[in-house]
Amino acid sequence: MLEAQFQAAEASWLRLSRAYQVYQGTNGGALPRRDLVAALAAWKGEVIVLAQALKTAAREADVRQLAQVPASVPAQARG
Secondary structure, eight states: OOHHHHHHHHHHHHHHHHHHHHHHHSSOOOOHHHHHHHHHHHHHHHHHHHHHHHHHHHHHHHHHHHSOOOTSHHHHHHO
């Protein structure tokens, strides 16, 4: 799941990069500013989704790690 989210964010970044080049006129033409803003908003959305997926994965990893703590370890040491 994380790999797919990362790839989506990366693809969105590449689209934003191309849109910016066109907006600046360095890639053969002028792109309306609203299209550049739309590309930026799409990239931002992908980054937010990726961040949420990373937070979820980190929480799940913490839970799995805590589940592996032997019962003989005092509760205070478990966190």
